[in-house]
Amino acid sequence: AGKDFLARIGGDEFALVIRNYTQPSFLDEVIREIHSRIRQSIRVSDQDLNVSASVGICHFPGDCHESEELLRGAEAAMYHAKRQGGDRSTLFDSEIQMTARSRFALESELRETLRTNGLDVFYQPIMDRAGTQLESAEALVRWQHPQRGWLSPIEFLDVARSAGLMYELGACVLKNVCAHWREARDRNTPLPTISVNLSAEQILVPELPELVKEICGSQGMPVSALQFEVTEDSIQGDFSVIGRVLEQLVHAGAELAIDDFGTGYSSLSRLKSLPFSRIKIDRSFINNLPDDENDCAITLSIIGLARGLGLSVVAEGVESEAHESWLFEKGCDYLQGYRYSKPLPYPEFIKRYFSE
Known part of the structure; x- marks a missing residue:
């Protein structure tokens, strides 16, 4: 309904903002759809290319209180998904929050x-x-x-x-x-x-x-x-x-x-x-x-x-x-x-x- 946003935020990283959903099952369905679409082979110059995606999910409010925290939390969850082997989705949680704080501190330093x-x-x-x-x-x-x-x-x-x-x-x-x-x-x-x-x-x-x-x-x-x-x-x-x-x-x-x-x-x-x-x-x-x-x-x-x-x-x-x-x-x-x-x-x- 024109209320969601998709943006490329750098390199091979994209941010998707989904607004005003009420059912957790809806978000699960969106994630499944993203993985399904991205896993489809792409044919370029007679070669089949296969792509996967690591997805990090963060909720506002709930996981964070400011918009910048929302993006950083989702990014931290995405890196966690990558470390787990990639091609999967990960929800932001307290353990990832600790890792994220450490990462953000390292960035500042x-x-x-x-x-x-x-x-x-x-x-x-x-x-x-x-x-x-x-x-x-x-x-x-x-x-x-x-x-x-x-x-x-x-x-x-x-x-x-x-x-x-x-x-x-x-x-x-x-x-x-x-x-x-x-x-x-x-x-x-x-x-x-x-x-x-x-x-x-x-x-x-x-x-x-x-x-x-x-x-x-x-x-x-x-x-x-x-x-x-x-x-x-x-x-x-x-x-x-x-x-x-x-x-x-x-x-x-x-x-x-x-x-x-x-x-x-x-x-x-x-x-x-x-x-x-x-x-x-x-x-x-x-x-x-x-x-x-x-x-x-x-x-x-x-x-x-x-x-x-x-x-x-x-x-x-x-x-x-x-x-x-x-x-x-x-x-x-x-x-x-x-x-x-x-x-x-x-x-x-x-x-x-x-x-x-």
């Missing part, structure tokens, strides 16, 4: 940490194909929370994403990397190329290249000292914007790498149209080398694809001598993983690789 540039950056070495020489290093964000101690990215990146903080978070990481580069240069310890991850949220902002040049310039660091990594899935947005942003980063001097290759969705036509120079093979294909024939075949095909496109290849998740020797034999260019080092705080990274 993260905002303050970003405002004061308080995140940390660790570095994981990327080695040459023999695993003996340092070639570059990947910068990885970490957060030392005053009460909770060290938090892994999986614990706070989801919060940053849902709160719309990924662009600010990326800028914070880059500021730290540039400060470390400047400090190392001032100590006559020139760092190798540093690889920095860019999120989908960052590469959809046309102003990103200018921000990168500004942050680098503040420390006297050339953009050519950086390599940027983007995942396959992150380049699925507006191609005209993404293409311009990545082209401008390369024009400024940076190199580009495709991260977690083989786990996302990307057309080869899109890959060849973007200025990448490196492919990083996801660790899930490296774990069972050389025993798993399928993983061997996939890894060889990625190496072959990279050769054909004139790209270099990095294998992530290298943990054993067997991994290393097989990849060396097959012509993989660079190796990264715990066989060489876990991600290290900047002082430890400098001490291990640049001390006399």
Whole structure:
């Protein structure tokens, strides 16, 4: 009757406001209908695509007293549904309320940490194909929370994403990397190329290249000292914007790498149209080398694809001598993983690789 609202609130998240229903069974029927409709296959380019939905439900009044609490409560219930395996619905309750309060507190604390540039950056070495020489290093964000101690990215990146903080978070990481580069240069310890991850949220902002040049310039660091990594899935947005942003980063001097290759969705036509120079093979294909024939075949095909496109290849998740020797034999260019080092705080990274 024109009294309900449906809105996209970001990414793949939608909010549905249903007003003036009186029977709980009516809401159950609506949820069943949503799941039923979304589970229907979608045919695109002769391929059947199957989609599922995680639904969070919050009542007003009853579960909350303000409109903002209503949205946040439904979002908290949705995340709970996702953690339970997805493709289900979850009602907001007291347990979820506790989780939601913790999450909202973390979001507030993260905002303050970003405002004061308080995140940390660790570095994981990327080695040459023999695993003996340092070639570059990947910068990885970490957060030392005053009460909770060290938090892994999986614990706070989801919060940053849902709160719309990924662009600010990326800028914070880059500021730290540039400060470390400047400090190392001032100590006559020139760092190798540093690889920095860019999120989908960052590469959809046309102003990103200018921000990168500004942050680098503040420390006297050339953009050519950086390599940027983007995942396959992150380049699925507006191609005209993404293409311009990545082209401008390369024009400024940076190199580009495709991260977690083989786990996302990307057309080869899109890959060849973007200025990448490196492919990083996801660790899930490296774990069972050389025993798993399928993983061997996939890894060889990625190496072959990279050769054909004139790209270099990095294998992530290298943990054993067997991994290393097989990849060396097959012509993989660079190796990264715990066989060489876990991600290290900047002082430890400098001490291990640049001390006399």
